[in-house]
Structures are given as structure tokens and as C-alpha cells.
Amino acid sequence: MGKLRDRGKLPRNLIIKSSAILAPSNPASCSLLERLGADTINVSTDFSTALIGAIREATQAPLDIYAESPDGIGGFVRHFETPELIEHCSSIYIKLGLRNSADIYPYGRHMKSLALRLSLERVRRSKLVYDLIQREYRDAQMSKAGLKFEDLGVPEI
Amino acid sequence: MLSDAQIRSFAQIGSERNIEVCLFTTPRAKFDTGALWNAPAGKFIQWQVRGADQIRYSLDDIFRACDLGIRSVLLSDYASSR
Numbered sequence: 080m081g082k083l084r085d086r087g088k089l090p091r092n093l094i095i096k097s098s099a100i101l102a103p104s105n106p107a108s109c110s111l112l113e114r115l116g117a118d119t120i121n122v123s124t125d126f127s128t129a130l131i132g133a134i135r136e137a138t139q140a141p142l143d144i145y146a147e148s149p150d151g152i153g154g155f156v157r158h159f160e161t162p163e164l165i166e167h168c169s170s171i172y173i174k175l176g177l178r179n180s181a182d183i184y185p186y187g188r189h190m191k192s193l194a195l196r197l198s199l200e201r202v203r204r205s206k207l208v209y210d211l212i213q214r215e216y217r218d219a220q221m222s223k224a225g226l227k228f229e230d231l232g233v234p235e236i
Numbered sequence: 237m238l239s240d241a242q243i244r245s246f247a248q249i250g251s252e253r254n255i256e257v258c259l260f261t262t263p264r265a266k267f268d269t270g271a272l273w274n275a276p277a278g279k280f281i282q283w284q285v286r287g288a289d290q291i292r293y294s295l296d297d298i299f300r301a302c303d304l305g306i307r308s309v310l311l312s313d314y315a316s317s318r
Contacts, residue, residue: 101311234246
């Protein structure tokens with residue numbers, strides 16, 4: 080895909096994200112993914128701040144990090160670690176799966192109410208983490224919502 | 237497993253609010269008829285893109301999403317990043 084994008088067969092502003100399922104587990108793997116065309120990288124969900132910090136040294140790509148991971152990939156609840164993750168591993172995208180919840184892949188309309196409830200809880204949990212960051216690390220710089228940034232894959236219609 | 241109309245509506249929302257909309261490509265080994273992904277030591281392959289046909293299907297997914305306005309995709313296999 081990276082090559083197809085380079086050749087213009089796919090839009091040049093297409094963002095390619097590598098999944099947490101790939102679970103790259105060392106700085107070299109992440110560097111390899113970046114060379115292959117990954118714009119952002121999900122690291123192994125159970126990595127300590129120190130291990131992720133070493134990856135940060137090896138790659139420029141923003142890292143996608145679960146402050147809370149879905150059960151299927153660990154179910155780790157790491158809300159309190161987010162300030163130090165921001166401090167030592169930025170640029171990062173903080174995201175939340177939900178511990179203690181059903182895996183709904185592949186989603187369909189038959190599970191609409193469940194998916195909606197899971198999404199609402201993710202929003203609630205995200206606010207908890209947001210508030211924690213405000214309390215513990217006021218100097219953290221967060222991208223402003225609603226503005227267009229080049230590294231975001233905003234749809235073009 | 238999204239219709240064109242659904243993907244377009246996602247794209248519309250993202251475009252109006254400057255929000256990235258990222259879609260996960262399919263299919264992967266867990267969708268395929270092979271059974272290794274469900275064996276005790278085979279779980280790790282369930283998200284891989286399995287065989288040349290699944291690469292083609294994944295690319296079709298990505299081309300379709302881009303045609304409908306999507307500008308971000310999530311991949312779960314090293315080879316499909318290349």
C-alpha cells in the first residue's frame with residue numbers, strides 16, 4: 080500500500096495506520112513499519128513507558144497507545160500512566176478500548192444497541208482520562224478539535 | 237461490512253468536523269475457511285491477510301473506501317503495508 084500511494088495509485092494524502100494486532104515489539108520492528116509506509120504505529124498494548132520511549136527514539140511516526148485496551152488484547156487499564164506516556168513518548172494518540180466488554184467484530188445491525196452503549200462508555204472513559212491529564216500534566220499539548228491537521232486522514236468529499 | 241451510503245455518511249461527518257475516519261480493512265484469516273486461527277497456538281494469525289486472494293480483497297476494500305472519500309485505513313499485516 081505504501082508503494083501504491085507513492086505511485087499515486089492511492090491518494091497521496093491517505094493515512095496508513097498499523098494495527099495493535101501486529102503488536103510490533105521493539106524499535107527495529109517499528110522502524111521497519113515506518114519504512115513500509117505506516118504513518119502511525121500501534122505498539123504492543125502491554126508495553127511500559129520505558130519500552131515505548133525506546134521506540135520513540137527509533138521512529139518519527141506518532142504512536143497509537145491504548146490507555147485502556149480491549150479484553151482481547153490484554154484489557155489493561157492504564158489511565159494513570161497517560162501523563163508520563165505523553166511526557167516521554169509524544170507524539171502519541173491516546174485511545175480507549177473497554178475492559179470487560181464484548182468483542183463485536185464484525186459489527187452488524189443486530190448488535191446496534193450494544194455497540195452504541197460501548198461507544199458511549201468509551202466517550203465517558205475518555206473524559207476521565209482527559210480530566211486526569213489536565214490535573215496531572217497541565218503543560219501537555221493537545222491538538223485542537225475541529226481544526227484540520229495534515230497528519231489526520233480527514234475524509235475528502 | 238458497510239454499504240456505500242454508510243461509508244459516505246461517515247465521510248460526510250468527518251469532513252464537516254475535520255475528524256479523521258479510519259476504516260479497518262478486511263478480510264483476514266479469521267474470516268477465511270482455514271482453521272489454524274482457532275487452534276490453541278494459532279490465535280496470533282487471525283488478523284493476518286491470508287493468501288494472494290485476501291490481499292486482492294483488502295486492496296479492493298481500500299480502493300473502494302478511497303473512492304467514497306475515506307483518507308485513513310488501518311492495516312493488520314506487514315505485507316499489506318508494503
